[in-house]
Amino acid sequence: MSTLGFREAFEALVPDAAAPAWLGDLRREAFQHFEAAGFPTRRQEAWRYTNVSAIAETTFELGSDAGEDASVTRAVNGAAFGETAATLVFVDGRFAPDLSRTLPEVATSLSVSWAGGSTGRPGPLGELVDPKLHPFAALNTAFLCDAARIEVPQNVTLEKPIHLIFVATPGARRVHHPRILVGARASSRATVVADFVSASPEVSFCNAVTEIEVGPGANLDFVLCQRETSPTFHVSNLAARVDRDARLATHTLCLGGNLVRNDLQVRLVAEGAECRMNGLYLGTDRERIDNYTEVCHEAPHGTSAELYKGILAGSSHGVFRGRVIVAPDAQKTDARQQNPNLLLGAGAEVNSRPQLEIRADDVKCSHGSTVGRLDEEAIFYLRSRGVGTEHARTMLGQAFAAEIVDAVPDQGLRDALLALITARLWTTGEAS
């Protein structure tokens, strides 16, 4: 598998004129890591279920965001879900000011900061995701030219969510490398939605990296909404650090994409830190969705609760691996993990693997995974009242997904998600 295609693009990338000097070093170093590691193969344990050779064998091209594009605007408008504190749009990984509404000092982009003369290296950039362990994250950093930057100041509560939208310009084999930096400072409270959409029906590759710091006593909801409609390869690395008595809730919604791989790593670094990881993956056709989560309990009295639900139609394939690490002095840890799956398609498949590494003795850890099919009795009951079969299946699929959707913090977003899920369930019903 060759990384050559990316070298050419790497050398050709012209950074922002106002970009600081450290960026070049960071990018070069990251690209070296990427070249040294190459694309992962299925011989590596972490990639056992997911073959990325289709990504490695395709020569992707970076879009150049050449001015306004109607289909990009349409995709961005289509992602809107109601009132937001700020909406930041990134096209081909670069901030698009004309489509965005920033919240100065709180929700902005690196390029905007640079243009304003602020050229220091921002907080978590490159600190939480290790480029040596994650070649795709290294690749993202190698092409870093902008990033969404969220800084929620101490004691500030944002009532409305911050909406980040990432899209590539239409074109053959587009790649983009979205980057998200979130710092929720002490005792702040906010919701950030990272939304990935498509502007064209062509094959594309989205390679995202998110780094999140949750300060003492802060409360952050982070929604990762993958709703690309095109044949998309989507790789996402998210790493977070949660401080004393803080809470992070992640909501990972995989609602589109041919090949989706999400790595999510949360470190609970101080006493009383809490993390809730919710996920919903809805596969159709021959889609593959691979979710890997890792939570590291590094301090006492930490809580983690994980609920990933899968609905797999057609011949789709879902993978869930959840790793829980409890460090020797992380006593009184409470870690729960659940992974129920609903198979709709005759050819659908799921692999579910919890991995517990517990090195403390006074802890509560539990995990469970189930695989089931729709309740035929329930379908018949609904039909006997006049509800059509497809509609009945959709209602039951919605009911299965409801727990995850209901936990998403914004009503407008919940409505939008429900509509998306419904639309997908309708189409899967016809296909299977």
Place this chain on the structure above:
Amino acid sequence: MTTPLLELRDVHANAGETPILKGVNLTLHAGEVHALMGPNGSGKSTLASVLCGRPSFSVTSGEILFEGKDLLALQPEIRAREGIFMAFQYPVEIPGVPNNHFLRTALNAIRRHQGQPEVDAFDFLALCREKMAQVEMPEDLMKRSINEGFSGGEKKRNEVLQMLLLEPKLAVLDETDSGLDIDALRCVAEGVNSLRSPERGMLVITHYQRLLDSIIPDVVHVLSDGRIVRSGDRSLALELEEKGYGWLEEAAGAAPA
């Protein structure tokens, strides 16, 4: 003569592979309430299952006509939209699907099919409130998941509520009285009686005569070993109450399965 609402002609049916119904004939006209009685294992629930099109029950010969149309050619949801309602003996619990959402979907599916305008959320709520009061059902049960955590009595009230909302042409009650206390029984009976009308028919399947004290049937049928062995007026039900079903089986000369 007018077309019967429901007509069964020499219906033979299997539950899975097992033959249960062995030639059932029954004619029910609009405006009539028929009671179908019989001992356990006589085929009462199979008959109900066949009418609503439950999978795993199959009619092997004979025909069933609803308003003169071939009922067996219709999918269960189409039967419902045509105006058949089944109050189940064991209503299922469906976690995550709110009762009100489900019922409005069902009502509108039926109304669309019958060429009537759909009911919006607001009107539906008003309609619901009215019918819920009729079956003495607490309003919060509407927002809960279908039958989830409902008591046996609440489930049966919910069945009757659905029947009142959907206003079927033919209501089939499959042992709706089984396991009900006096209060719930009265509610069910009142609900059923309020629906009685010249254009509507009802088939009340029951093991006991006590429901028929409050829902007075026009015709009573006795089913035994897959056949209707006697039909008569309501005095037949009283006779059964007095004598039990034992004499039937002796008369039929066959022990029930």
